[in-house]
Amino acid sequence: MEVHTLSDMSKQIEFVADINHLRRLFIMPDSPDKFMEFGNDLLNLIHAFFTEKGGIHSSISLPELSELFSDIDLPESPHLLKDVLTEIKEKIIAHSVKVGSPYYIGHMTSAIPYFMILIEMIIAALNQNQVKIETAKASSFVERELLAWIHRLIFDRTESFYKQHIQNPKVALGNVTLDGTIANLTGLLVARNKAFPPKDRFPGIRKAGFFEAFRYYNCKKAVFLVSRRGHYSIDKIARIIGLGQDNVIKVPVDSKNKIDIESLNQICADIRHHNIENSEQIKIISLIGVAGTTETGNVDNLWELRKIADENKTHFHVDAAWGGAVLLVDKYKSILKGIERADSVTFDAHKLLYSPLSMGMILFRKETDLENIKHSASYILRPDSVDQGRFTVEGSRPFSCLKPWTTLKIFGTNGFRILLEVAFKLTETIKDLIISHDNFEAMSYPELFIFTYRFVPKEVQQQLKSLQEKMASNAANLESIRKKIRKINNMLNALNVELHRLLRQQDNSFVSRTRLESTKYYPQKIVVLRTITINPLTTPEILKEIITEQNTLGMQIYNSVSDIAKRR
């Protein structure tokens, strides 16, 4: 490996000698055994880290961590590779989040198949830049093959369509993007540009900008329509593309967190009415469907949304960053019914395709839709080239498509069926655990692996129940009953925040926490715990352990609060 010779550099020995040392770091070492030894050590280390129980977040405090990474001076002298690896081991790996732990069921990040590490090695070693064919030969074709697979999975167009376009560089069925936000951005940019196209003397919004586009099309307002559960990236994109966040119309949802079709129809009717009555128009740039929501994993009625988009002559985008992968399993396809008629769909590989971070995709039903953002530059992307970079929001992009391409081969759709069946079972398991437990209350209807609930001691549940029965029986003092329910929920919110804090402190497992609007206590916002059960290493037994701990801690907090209350 001979990296130790690098330490000589600080001695300022002869220039020629130094560059030789450095050069050696740019090729595989003469003795790959040594390199593999390092690799082996690292993998063992990582393996040990993940198989250790507990310590999901490491017990170090944030101020202590700050101390570890507060060197304001750029390193001047070279460090030995082995020293830096030791530093990484002690300061970074030890204090990383064990997102691959079967006890980590709080976010969309899960365990990854270990062969992904081999694939990342290949990606780094080849270091292809997907922006153009001169820097990415076979990898450009891999990308198009993968995109065709996912396109077919979603839109299922004819065989001849795919035979014609799978490697047709004149069009793009979609893009591999750096993440789901950029995928949504790409889809909604296409929608925006289609809404204000070139016409007569007007060169289109891409050239002229928003202000001129509004003037030419006699428009006073342009909007996105999305449910109140749309991902926060929709607001972000409205800000980025110049639409403005106030022009994202947030449509109410029903009790299952799905977009309320009646409200949506009313909003659209109002817009149509406005456009008939006024010369200054309101333009719907895109209707956006969610599959599924980040908080509760629920899916909009995509079939209905397509019809409404047609009635209002607008683009229909579906954010399936989370849920798209269930299309791999025939029996679950119906959950996303209607997605096949969307204009564009976002689909993340680093979620349910179990790729390491990060990689999104955006797919367009029409193979020519990406023309709406196509660009060229004489020195890098000639317009008549076959370069993928002509269609992307990003510039330089890594060969990350190799990750899901490989996983799809190694698992096959049969393997994914099994993995997703297990994930569905785990979700059912946790739901059943909560429903059958006296001290918990289920707070959402799980469709896609996400479940929310809260800790509510039995006696409080009974109080709440009797109050709600009184409400239903139309008692005289409705306002006072409502007030009591609100008060109890405020207590429960505080209790669950404290429970989550304590769980984080114990650090044996991890669930996330959020605040839901759509519950039977609407409009009061309810603090809930949230689980995402997609790690195939998580078992029903682990889920039981987690709930048992939550119950124990929850009761502790509740009892100590009650004690204080009694003593007062």
Place this chain on the structure above:
Amino acid sequence: MEVHTLSDMSKQIEFVADINHLRRLFIMPDSPDKFMEFGNDLLNLIHAFFTEKGGIHSSISLPELSELFSDIDLPESPHLLKDVLTEIKEKIIAHSVKVGSPYYIGHMTSAIPYFMILIEMIIAALNQNQVKIETAKASSFVERELLAWIHRLIFDRTESFYKQHIQNPKVALGNVTLDGTIANLTGLLVARNKAFPPKDRFPGIRKAGFFEAFRYYNCKKAVFLVSRRGHYSIDKIARIIGLGQDNVIKVPVDSKNKIDIESLNQICADIRHHNIENSEQIKIISLIGVAGTTETGNVDNLWELRKIADENKTHFHVDAAWGGAVLLVDKYKSILKGIERADSVTFDAHKLLYSPLSMGMILFRKETDLENIKHSASYILRPDSVDQGRFTVEGSRPFSCLKPWTTLKIFGTNGFRILLEVAFKLTETIKDLIISHDNFEAMSYPELFIFTYRFVPKEVQQQLKSLQEKMASNAANLESIRKKIRKINNMLNALNVELHRLLRQQDNSFVSRTRLESTKYYPQKIVVLRTITINPLTTPEILKEIITEQNTLGMQIYNSVSDIAKRR
């Protein structure tokens, strides 16, 4: 490794058995030796691939490659890991571009230090998501430490500034971005939002969008100012953010491809004049400096640009995606003089910090500037959190900052000094080779490792020279001389396109090709060959070999064309 058991899955054996096989793929194999054997094989393979001479792009044609990746069916049955790795070896690695070859001197992608592969293994295995602290603990602190280092390298604010802010989660000195385009986008979004801030009843452009912002601020036009050599991402960003590409004012450049200060001053004066004479204003959102240009690596006069930005009260952004790294070497800092007074700076790690693709950074001199794009979402990014995702355009992001953080430690600034000195020497070498050669003409002035030239047989050079002397002596028939020069240049353009095609066919080395506007033949556009010499494995001997081959092929083409001409 036991992956062979996976093949049983296609036999549809019992469900429980199958999931156990799959689960095994999600943890390190019980016997890491087997895993390392795979890893070892892969590294040897990649090593062999890169050390092979020639075959930079592999001889396979694009239609043949299309054939290899035209399977329109998603894999259904699971494949064996070893079979997929063989497929990757034969179909992908064999037909990848050898961007790490010392003979590949045509793009900004170069060799990477081999320890980067180890680091990618760690990044994938940890799979942290930088969006929030719950999914990225130590890695969030690594990111802020790296950003503070690069911030200090660029802006060199006081020690106490860095001590205070290096780990201050209330502010962000910058963002790690997925690439340079997103870095530029982030910088220019901040500029846009600062240009149309909230005021009185106006909630700011982020909320209200472009149209309302123009109306409130009584604006008819908003523009970017950048030289005609600005990166194509600037146009792209103008389209994305709703400004419109027509509102990127492309300022002419001088003969060294640097922004022409006089023209810029004139444009600014015209805008100021317009704004005095008219009630509807023109707003300069940002003046953009280039360090250096993609085509020729030249650097704008950043010191002057800062002054002009101040005079016109606008944001000053510097795109140093390419050149930023030379700040690591004291003696080269003067090339970028003035960058320390920019408002925001783009800096890519996958270029001169020798990281694998892809990773950009955006740094802001003012630690509060990123407030202008800050956002929150109750379920993922609480406003009072310490999550990095509050400030980023992207959502999910990998732990890629570990790559330059490690490289900066292992090389140290001393190591980078040596690497960049070598790169400067290589650039001088190729320039000298071209200048001293009878059959080549230098076409640009190299500042940052990029050089352009063209093949011009000696006798044609003499013709051109004598025609130019006639021009200078103010001959009577100027128009006819100009015509002759144009005709010769047209021939030379065709000759160099053909030479480049032939070089690609021979595939022993790779230089890129572009068409320059700023040459002594302005306004005629001149086809040139372009070299980027930053790979420390490239040697002066290799450069000689490359030029010798170009001369031989060039003469072949020239002679065969001359023969045809004579025979006519």
